[in-house]
Amino acid sequence: xxxxxxxxxxxxxxxxxxxxxxxxxxxxxxxxxxxxxxxxxxxxxxxxxxxxxxxxxxxxxxxxxxxxxxxxxxxxxxxxxxxxxxxxxxxxxxxxxxxxxxxxxxxxxxxxxxxxxxxxxxxxxxxxxxxxxxxxxxxxxxxxxxxxxxxxxxxxxxxxxxxxxxxxxxxxxxxxxxxxxxxxxxxxxxxxxxxxxxxxxxxxxxxxxxxxxxxxxxxxxxxxxxxxxxxxxxxxxxxxxxxxxxxxxxxxxxxxxxxxxxxxxxxxxxxxxxxxxxxxxxxxxxxxxxxxxxxxxxxxxxxxxxxxxxxxxxxxxxxx
Amino acid sequence: xxxxxxxxxxxxxxxxxxxxxxxxxxxxxxxxxxxxxxxxxxxxxxxxxxxxxxxxxxxxxxxxxxxxxxxxxxxxxxxxxxxxxxxxxxxxxxxxxxxxxxxxxxxxxxxxxxxxxxxxxxxxxxxxxxxxxxxxxxxxxxxxxxxxxxxxxxxxxxxxxxxxxxxxxxxxxxxxxxxxxxxxxxxxxxxxxxxxxxxxxxxxxxxxxxxxxxxxxxxxxxxxxxxxxxxxxxxxxxxxxxxxxxxxxxxxxxxxxxxxxxxxxxxxxxxxxxxxxxxxxxxxxxxxxxxxxxxxx
Numbered sequence: 001x002x003x004x005x006x007x008x009x010x011x012x013x014x015x016x017x018x019x020x021x022x023x024x025x026x027x028x029x030x031x032x033x034x035x036x037x038x039x040x041x042x043x044x045x046x047x048x049x050x051x052x053x054x055x056x057x058x059x060x061x062x063x064x065x066x067x068x069x070x071x072x073x074x075x076x077x078x079x080x081x082x083x084x085x086x087x088x089x090x091x092x093x094x095x096x097x098x099x100x101x102x103x104x105x106x107x108x109x110x111x112x113x114x115x116x117x118x119x120x121x122x123x124x125x126x127x128x129x130x131x132x133x134x135x136x137x138x139x140x141x142x143x144x145x146x147x148x149x150x151x152x153x154x155x156x157x158x159x160x161x162x163x164x165x166x167x168x169x170x171x172x173x174x175x176x177x178x179x180x181x182x183x184x185x186x187x188x189x190x191x192x193x194x195x196x197x198x199x200x201x202x203x204x205x206x207x208x209x210x211x212x213x214x215x216x217x218x219x220x221x222x223x224x225x226x227x228x229x230x231x232x233x234x235x236x237x238x239x240x241x242x243x244x245x246x247x248x249x250x251x252x253x254x255x256x257x258x259x260x261x262x263x264x265x266x267x268x269x270x271x272x273x274x275x276x277x278x279x280x281x282x283x284x285x286x287x288x289x290x291x292x293x294x295x296x297x298x299x300x301x302x303x304x305x306x307x308x309x310x311x312x313x314x315x316x317x318x319x320x
Numbered sequence: 321x322x323x324x325x326x327x328x329x330x331x332x333x334x335x336x337x338x339x340x341x342x343x344x345x346x347x348x349x350x351x352x353x354x355x356x357x358x359x360x361x362x363x364x365x366x367x368x369x370x371x372x373x374x375x376x377x378x379x380x381x382x383x384x385x386x387x388x389x390x391x392x393x394x395x396x397x398x399x400x401x402x403x404x405x406x407x408x409x410x411x412x413x414x415x416x417x418x419x420x421x422x423x424x425x426x427x428x429x430x431x432x433x434x435x436x437x438x439x440x441x442x443x444x445x446x447x448x449x450x451x452x453x454x455x456x457x458x459x460x461x462x463x464x465x466x467x468x469x470x471x472x473x474x475x476x477x478x479x480x481x482x483x484x485x486x487x488x489x490x491x492x493x494x495x496x497x498x499x500x501x502x503x504x505x506x507x508x509x510x511x512x513x514x515x516x517x518x519x520x521x522x523x524x525x526x527x528x529x530x531x532x533x534x535x536x537x538x539x540x541x542x543x544x545x546x547x548x549x550x551x552x553x554x555x556x557x558x559x560x561x562x563x564x565x566x567x568x569x570x571x572x573x574x575x576x577x578x579x580x581x582x583x584x585x586x587x588x589x590x591x592x593x594x595x596x597x598x599x600x601x602x603x604x605x606x607x608x609x610x611x612x613x614x615x616x617x
Binding site (some may be wrong): 019023024027030032033034037038040041042044045047048049050051052053054055056058064065069085087088097117118120121126129131132133134135136137139140141142143144146148150151152156158161190193194214222229253254259273277278280289290293294296297300301304305 | 330331334335337338341342343345346347348349350352353355356365371372373409416419422423426428430431435439442444445447448449450452453454455457459470471472473474477491500503504505525529532533534535540550551555557558559561584588591592595596599600603615
């Protein structure tokens, strides 16, 4: 998707090597202002992205802030061994995959379905109103969303009352480990369904109208049109979105999780990123936490490469 | 004729179901916020007894909750801080993003490919939470506003959107400016920025909303309450259920219990309302923003 079309800055004279001193000097003379502008940008990425990458070495140390980065004791792979051998390892992997998997299964198709439904609407004002209303949750902050969930799922909350009316025991739904994932996924659908549908609606609007006319001439009904014209028309968009989503299957953001979970629900709610946060910034176990974070980053990176490779094989577009 | 009749009956049934379902979805999307809005206007005594969704203010509607919120120093300080962070970070961020996008769209710059790789690689791999935290700590930015303004003001994704958009500007404009002796800075500020207002507006919008809603960095980097953004205060009130900071008057103890739910609702609205008010008007921009980001990107 982001592959550059024009290649890298070409030397004016093809015989001169691109990074040769002469070429750089020439380029600098031509466009020194660009060099000047590039300095803060480069500095930013070095300081906030690349120095932390170097800081990953903490994962192999018993890092202590007093001794600092260069003087902390080197422990090699100890943190990794501890993590892989620990009771948490399986639980964290399992939870991460479960939450991500459920989200792909339920939260991923939701915007597609909404877009398909909206696509069938001819009344313009109605379509617009529904769209505007459905975008709203996207702009509500995570803190507020979690606050709402907390109050709705409280012992006396609106949702709890509803669930009790269906015949279950009254309790705080957020302290029930079995309910954490459903709550997480449903709230994800709520906040993302409208905004997520934008891209599919755009894809739908570019489906050739003549195809529908042809289908009608062939006697296709509503469902047949959806199945044979609409879905194939947006399938490439769906596939790309799905592949990109699969690439991040191992990364579940911690914001909503650390706002909603509690020790009672760790068994179903604790994921790698929330564990990293807890170990590192609450228990100050820096080295260990960095090791767990590194493991997560590496797996994410590999997943991204795989999904990008698949995307490139099956379609024109890829991330890089 | 008969066939047409039957078809249209099925179509009518389908349409009815579709309209009803979509209406329901739309209602479910706004209902929780509506509930909070109505609850925030309700009489506190009735509010405590309430068990269902609130469609209309309960009892004698009152603005008492809002009075308490606006009297409260920590919420007002949070509001001020949020505005500071949003304005400064968005201003800095958009400037840097435009510059980075311009450099990466530049025709001849020798290190363009190298810089592009450096920037896109950050989308794929990161040092992670703790090493980043350590960098901020070593910069001495713990409990400093800078920690919420500078880190995160740029990201690879926005830069690539910007770059793609700048690449879409016809070369001839830049070339004729160059023939007239314009340097890169002149081109950037006189040609690129005025021509790319739409993309810039979209990016500003997304950056501002993201910063308005963010809380995590504030939580880990800030220690003193006078620097807290609104979302962090909200977290105390909504998540940790702690309103003691909100009522620190002498008669607080007696009032706390009855006003507690009311204050929670009012704070939510106060924090969310600015965004809720503007988003319907700017939605056509963010639709185009999503499109630039995902398709052309």
